[in-house]
Amino acid sequence: xRFTRFVGIxxxxxxxxxxxxxxxxxxxxxxxxxxxxxxxxxxxxxxAALDWLGxxxxxxxxxxxxGFGFAAVPPFDQPARDLWAEVEAVCAGDADLGGHxxxxxxxxxxxxxxxxxxxxxxxxLRVTEHVYKLSGLGVPTSNFVLxxxxxxxxxxxxxxxxxxxxxxxxxxxxxLPVRGPVILEIYAQAFARMAGFRGKLRDAASLNAxxxxxxSQPLPPDFPAIFPDHVGDAxxxxxxxxxxxxxxxxxxxxxxxxAIAATEGWTFGVV
Numbered sequence: 001x002r003f004t005r006f007v008g009i010x011x012x013x014x015x016x017x018x019x020x021x022x023x024x025x026x027x028x029x030x031x032x033x034x035x036x037x038x039x040x041x042x043x044x045x046x047x048a049a050l051d052w053l054g055x056x057x058x059x060x061x062x063x064x065x066x067g068f069g070f071a072a073v074p075p076f077d078q079p080a081r082d083l084w085a086e087v088e089a090v091c092a093g094d095a096d097l098g099g100h101x102x103x104x105x106x107x108x109x110x111x112x113x114x115x116x117x118x119x120x121x122x123x124x125l126r127v128t129e130h131v132y133k134l135s136g137l138g139v140p141t142s143n144f145v146l147x148x149x150x151x152x153x154x155x156x157x158x159x160x161x162x163x164x165x166x167x168x169x170x171x172x173x174x175x176l177p178v179r180g181p182v183i184l185e186i187y188a189q190a191f192a193r194m195a196g197f198r199g200k201l202r203d204a205a206s207l208n209a210x211x212x213x214x215x216s217q218p219l220p221p222d223f224p225a226i227f228p229d230h231v232g233d234a235x236x237x238x239x240x241x242x243x244x245x246x247x248x249x250x251x252x253x254x255x256x257x258x259a260i261a262a263t264e265g266w267t268f269g270v271v
Contacts, residue, residue: 004028004029010230013159022230023044033217037052050165063241128265138189168183184268185268188234191237191239195211195213196209201233202228204219215243252271
């Protein structure tokens with residue numbers, strides 16, 4: 001395994017410029033527990049997270065809990081990088097990498113409530129989400145659904161703006177380079193379930209048990225005993241990436257074709 005640092009990011013598509021739900025955890029190769037990374041203000045903006053990522057160098061693997069693509073239905077059957085550029089251009093006036101301008105631009109594609117008709121007619125799933133569903137790991141939500149506690153579409157749009165600006169290699173849209181940073185889409189709950197947990201990790205005892213199953217030392221004694229689930233998601237992602245990134249099968253899902261890799265992408269950790 002060539003990666004020497006691992007980053008877990010719980011992301012946000014919410015309006016505004018400060019987002020307590022954005023949490024970032026970092027760990028190095030080895031077994032030390034991930035540490036939380038906080039900006040000087042104590043609360044991340046998406047722009048600040050982009051700046052922080054842009055300052056990283058070397059062999060770092062970043063997992064972000066957000067969609068990087070849509071199901072490849074017209075007009076979303078174009079190469080992903082073209083879509084990211086379109087989202088960036090349309091949303092230029094949205095503050096802090098916001099994606100609401102694109103929602104209005106493609107209003108007929110998204111489901112925002114009963115006025116849009118039956119939810120299932122717009123709730124297209126990507127191939128990776130079908131595989132996730134069939135695996136029994138959970139029930140995925142379509143990136144086209146923008147209403148409800150489990151919606152992920154708004155975070156998908158803001159993540160696309162970050163990817164367009166960051167200009168890193170993004171797996172699987174680009175071949176895995178032999179060196180340098182890589183960013184990929186993850187689902188934090190997958191790493192929690194690899195460690196034997198269903199549901200959110202909100203306390204140090206549970207998170208330490210999950211970390212142990214990922215081969216990590218426990219959190220430091222001064223880590224809060226109780227914390228928001230976004231913290232648990234970021235920490236378990238960083239540790240989980242470190243634990244499994246050297247295993248080839250995660251990089252070679254059977255259903256991941258070149259066409260899917262170019263358009264829809266894939267959630268690392270789903271095979």
